[in-house]
Amino acid sequence: MDVQEAILGRRSIHEFKKGQVPSSDLKQIFERASWAPTHRMKQPWMMKVYQGGAIDSYASHVLNSYDRQGFFSGYDADRGGKMREGIKKFLINIPHHVLVYMERDVDQMKYEEDYAAVCAFIQNAQLLAWEQGIGMLWTTSPYLHDAQFAVDVGLNERDYKLVSVLQVGYPSRIPKPKQRAQIEESITFYE
Numbered sequence: 001m002d003v004q005e006a007i008l009g010r011r012s013i014h015e016f017k018k019g020q021v022p023s024s025d026l027k028q029i030f031e032r033a034s035w036a037p038t039h040r041m042k043q044p045w046m047m048k049v050y051q052g053g054a055i056d057s058y059a060s061h062v063l064n065s066y067d068r069q070g071f072f073s074g075y076d077a078d079r080g081g082k083m084r085e086g087i088k089k090f091l092i093n094i095p096h097h098v099l100v101y102m103e104r105d106v107d108q109m110k111y112e113e114d115y116a117a118v119c120a121f122i123q124n125a126q127l128l129a130w131e132q133g134i135g136m137l138w139t140t141s142p143y144l145h146d147a148q149f150a151v152d153v154g155l156n157e158r159d160y161k162l163v164s165v166l167q168v169g170y171p172s173r174i175p176k177p178k179q180r181a182q183i184e185e186s187i188t189f190y191e
């Protein structure tokens, strides 16, 4: 698969087959993704990978965060409980949850450089995974901004920016492409 094929063909994957991607394959993807551009060679990306039995407590941290944010507050206990169970089952069925985070540089400019580098790293990983038939969903959910969630996963918001959780596995369904706007709407040439 060439670069153009990977970029145009990759889709965000929402439904995964059962079964884990071997850790060695994930490691290789992230090793190669780390050739992303990174100013000052800071390589700011860090990851926690939840898989197998570890997803249960990870999913509880997510649900507790939803709770704190009032996600279930409009429902009676029975309905709220069923919703919780449904979300937990959904999360447990995703083979890998990769929390991508970085240290927060106190210098705003350096923070932005680091965040940009981590995003480049994530897209590299998505493309490398796609080439191997592995799907990813780049997610940014409110729990990434929940200080207690950060504590629950062993981080603290003051020192670390939680960038994304990548949901990873072999795709069971590949969505249709969402067409992009004409690039002319976003570009101006000056001569």
Ligand SMILES: Cc1cc2nc3c(=O)[nH]c(=O)nc-3n(C[C@H](O)[C@H](O)[C@H](O)COP(=O)(O)O)c2cc1C
Pocket: 010, 011, 012, 013, 137, 138, 139, 140, 141, 175, 177, 178
């Ligand atoms: C920073 C960022 C955050 C995203 N967060 C979510 C998310 O929380 N949930 C989700 O379903 N998709 C999320 N996406 C994926 C986009 O929805 C997806 O890329 C877009 O719909 C285009 O689909 P495609 O990637 O299949 O081309 C995110 C993408 C980016 C770049």
